[in-house]
Amino acid sequence: MIEAVLELVPVYGAPVVGLITFLSCLALPVPASIVMLAAGALSAAGDLPVGLISASALAGAISGDQLGFLAGRLAGRELVRRLGRRPASRHAIRDANAFMTRYGGHGVFLSRWLLSPLGPYVNVAAGAMDIGWTRFTFWGVLGECVWVAVYVGSGALFADHISAVADILGNATGALAAAAVAGVLGLHLLRGRAQ
Amino acid sequence: MTAGRPRAGVGGRIRRHPLLALGFVLALGAALFFLARTVILAAYWMDPAHHAQPVEPWMTPGYIAHSWHVPPEIVARAMAPDGRLPRHMTVEEVARSRGEDPAAVIARIEAAIAQSGKAR
Known part of the structure; x- marks a missing residue:
């Protein structure tokens, strides 16, 4: 899978990179990080234009985020409203909404790059909750800029070690994302309502 | 307490x-x-x-040369010993156009890189 996708990068360039980042923002299992690293490495070798690659990666990621957000709005909002009325889930939904209102913007920003495995789910959750499209888009675009800059930049900078960079960044962001989830759930357990 | x-x-x-x-x-x-x-x-x-990036079918001569710190002509010449030098073609494409197995092209590139390393 990774091999087959990587072979398309030097041949078709920017459109492939954009398509891959788009699909990855919809939680599809595509190798977005290694593709951006390879594109950055190929641009350092003079085979691909770095500006076009980055713009395409960014455009793909932002469109994917918007589609996820829209899906949350269309499919998730009514579900959240219904769960919010049920006694069993009322508190959880109220807490989730409060959390989103308070930390939603920074959550969206960090889940683009530092906690990137969470990104696609945050898109849908942000659409389903009341975070606001402008706020989502502002932090989302800012975060995707960091994501693309880090991966394309690392590819160019460490062109002779992209497999190593992909392995280490992939697992480190996985660890951070899981730790963030554990942190939020743990805080909820510790400080949760006592009634 | x-x-x-x-x-x-x-x-x-x-x-x-x-x-x-x-x-x-x-x-x-x-x-x-x-x-x-x-x-x-x-x-x-x-x-x-495990430091160097192994040569793989998706790579271009420019990238391999950049990654292994050798002149691009050495890699391109190893990929196509006779005929036109590939520039933006991948190992896979060169192998297909020559009717070869990508592994054979990779073996030639690795030999040329090793040779170039010894020469330095």
Whole structure:
């Protein structure tokens, strides 16, 4: 899978990179990080234009985020409203909404790059909750800029070690994302309502 | 000191929110798993034996040359010993256009890189 996708990068360039980042923002299992690293490495070798690659990666990621957000709005909002009325889930939904209102913007920003495995789910959750499209888009675009800059930049900078960079960044962001989830759930357990 | 509110403790909350507690344990487990993988992979890649990026079918001569710090002509010449030098073509494309197995082209490139290293 990774091999087959990587072979398309030097041949078709920017459109492939954009398509891959788009699909990855919809939680599809595509190798977005290694593709951006390879594109950055190929641009350092003079085979691909770095500006076009980055713009395409960014455009793909932002469109994917918007589609996820829209899906949350269309499919998730009514579900959240219904769960919010049920006694069993009322508190959880109220807490989730409060959390989103308070930390939603920074959550969206960090889940683009530092906690990137969470990104696609945050898109849908942000659409389903009341975070606001402008706020989502502002932090989302800012975060995707960091994501693309880090991966394309690392590819160019460490062109002779992209497999190593992909392995280490992939697992480190996985660890951070899981730790963030554990942190939020743990805080909820510790400080949760006592009634 | 803590007596008087036994049910308000962490144990009580875990009993009241079993799903939340299960999610917490699973997330913590995943975090430790990925942390261990990060450390193991970092150690693997720190080993000088694994330093260079192996030549793969998706790579272009420019990238291979950049990655191995050799002149691009050496890689291009190894890919196509006779005929026109490939510039933006991948190993896979060159192999296909020559009716060869990509592994054969990779073997020639690796030999040329080794040769160039010895010459320096």
